[in-house]
Amino acid sequence: MTILEDLLKIPRFSDLKLLTHPLHANTIVESIEISETPDVANFIPKRIFLLTTAMVYKDNQQELIKLIDSLKEQEAAGIGIKVGRFIETIDPEVVAYANKIKFPLVQVPSTQPLGALLHQLLNYLWDTKTEQLSYALDIQKRFSDLLINDVSIARFIADFGKMINTPVILLSPYRKVIAHSKHFTQTSKPAEYYVEQLVNKYNDWNEDSHASFIIKDLNQQPLQIAGFSVIVNTYFPHYLLILNPEQVPYPMSEFAVEQACLVLSFMLYKNQKIQESLEFLKSDFLGQLIEHQQTPHQVQRDWLDLGANYGLKKSTQYQVVYAVCSQTTSTATKIKYQQEESDVAFQWLQESLPLRIKNTSIFKVKNTNHLAILIQSKVNDLDQILSEISTELAEKLPIKIRFALGNLYETAEQIANSFIEAKTAYEETLTMTESPLIHRYHPKGMKSLFEKMSLEDIHYFCETTLKELAYPVEDSFIELRKTLQCYLSFQCEISKTAKEMYLHRNTIKYRIDHCAKLLGKNIQDPNNSLNLRLALELSERSNQH
CATH class of the missing domain: 3.30.70.270 (Reverse transcriptase/Diguanylate cyclase domain)
Structure with missing residues (x-):
């Protein structure tokens, strides 16, 4: 990635003069074009640095403003105008307008043939790209060696930080520091100090796969951080943070970072799959434990x-x-x-x-x-x-x-x-x-067994078990039901039932005998008493619906 400002600082291009503010020359240059056509912006890709003699505008430089507007809209990297052939000097109003819209305007001297300048600039750009690619391939080879030797993620991050000579941090999807380069062992603040600042200031930073952030360093000065998503899963990526990316030595390109992210994706994915196989065994053990312990008469283990x-x-x-x-x-x-x-x-x-x-x-x-x-x-x-x-x-x-x-x-x-x-x-x-x-x-006890039964089924069970005592209306049946309920609650003991209901024990005995005749079953029988108690409880609850 070549910036126009850096391009103009190269000695062989020292005779090119930037007329606009240097801060406006931070545009990316991907190619160079020569044209004298007024509507050239319609036929060029983005990030082009245009060279021209401005022949068309020799009698009216104000028209250059329209050309600059069209190039700005097309996201061109800037324009270089040769003086001394058709235009002696560039109109200060044109320069002021370019400054106003923050578009780089460069003056090319009359001694510099545009054709030769085009070739020199293109050769530099092509050499730069070749150098970047070579560097990326070298990085890839070094990464491959690390993979072959099955190094840990911590070792990989440490080596990567050493390669690019700047601090590097790897984060989990929930922003925990997994590994970091050795730069942090030489500072008074750990890697977590920078991550905490980042999370607090940019709470939605995870939405971009590649983003840039500004936080404070140890001296409370602005510190730039570049963030890259490391894709292991579809929805919850890990993150690679590079501190001071502007200080990374040339020709550290995005290719190298992409290679690092790719290798990290592979390493994290491999570790994840190994962990999943272990968790599968653990999950299988839990399933066996639950199944075995729920089996009647199981062998002790x-x-x-x-x-x-x-x-x-x-x-x-x-x-x-x-x-x-x-x-x-x-x-x-x-x-x-x-x-x-x-x-x-x-x-x-x-x-x-x-x-x-x-x-x-x-x-x-x-x-x-x-x-x-x-x-x-x-x-x-x-x-x-x-x-x-x-x-x-x-x-x-x-x-x-x-x-x-x-x-x-x-x-x-x-x-x-x-x-x-x-x-x-x-x-x-x-x-x-x-x-x-x-x-x-x-x-919940036994009653929970009936929770998924329909009201009709519950009514049927209660009516067949309790008959007239299931949902009584007459006072005599209501009293019999109360007596039966109390009698069963006291484990079929007449004396305790009589004391609870403030009645004579003979009265309780008479009522229980009457219930037995009405229901046609021995109330003291354990199976019958269980069904009766359950039916009494269910009929009371279902009657409330």
Whole structure:
């Protein structure tokens, strides 16, 4: 990439005189053209430096303003006008106008043939491009050697920073420093100091694949940073930051940076796939543990020994937390997005949770984008910790993690119970109008078995079990139902029932005998009493609908 200002500083072009302000000469020059045509702007690509004798404008230099306007609109790099042949001097008004619109205007002396100047300029540009390409190929070879030797990402970043002789930082999708060059070991501020400034000042900087930023250095002076996306996944890229890119020695070109980003993409992708294979084994282990512990009469297995490689520890506190990323209307149908979102959340939890809770192990739940967190230590402020972790990630990326908690258990053989409870608690949130950030499992007892039954089926069960006592209207049946309910609550003991209802025990006995005759069954029989108690409860609840 050649800048017009740099081009004019080269000794062989020292006789070219920049008439406009030097700051306006920071345009990129990609090629050179000679033309005397007034509408030349319609036939040239962008970033062209135009050479002309202005022959057409010798009698009216004011028309040059129209030419300058058209070149500016076409994003030309500037115009060089030869004096001494058709134009003795360039009109100061033309120069003032070019200055006003910040368009570079260069005076070419009469001693400089335009044809020769064109060839010299083009040769320089072509040599520059060749030099850039050679440099990029050299960089590529050095990168290839690093890949063949299977160096770590930290080593790669350190070597890359040394190659371009300027600080380099690699960030995760949620802006955590993964690696940085050795420049930061020589300063009083770590790499995180610059990243924090960047995130605070440019909270939407992740939207561009290549962007430039200005922050403050250690002396509170302006510091430029160039940012490049490193694509590993579709939606959540990593980022490569280069500090002081303007100080990178020539001919450091964008080709070299693109090569670095490409190599980093490959290295990160390779590491990701290796990690995924390990997580698959871990996920498979969790599936086996849950299935085995839920099987009746299972053979005893030493889960602590089997799960030692997956983070299982000996403890008296085991609790499973089910973690799921909330979906929005726009992401609900994007399967690839949901998968990548879950992977980012997994990495975030892997790094954040151990800093706050001891002895945690995180599993990907097989065939889902859900996560299971196994906590193996006592935690007094678990809700607060989970809330903080979710909020911190949401501040960095559009990802919100919700949690569902199972109950605490004392042995590893009961982990499945906590997992099932946590998953059940999560499924409960799906029926809620607004899902809470954290939801705990609450036992429901036998009545929960009937929750998915229709009212018609519940009415049928109650009426066949309780008959006239299911939904009584007459006062006599209402009293019988109350007596039966109280009698069953006191485990079929007449004395306790009589005392509770302030009635004589003979009255209770008479009513219970009447209920038995009405229902046609022995109330004291365990199976009958269970059905009666359940029918009494269900009929009372269903009657409220």
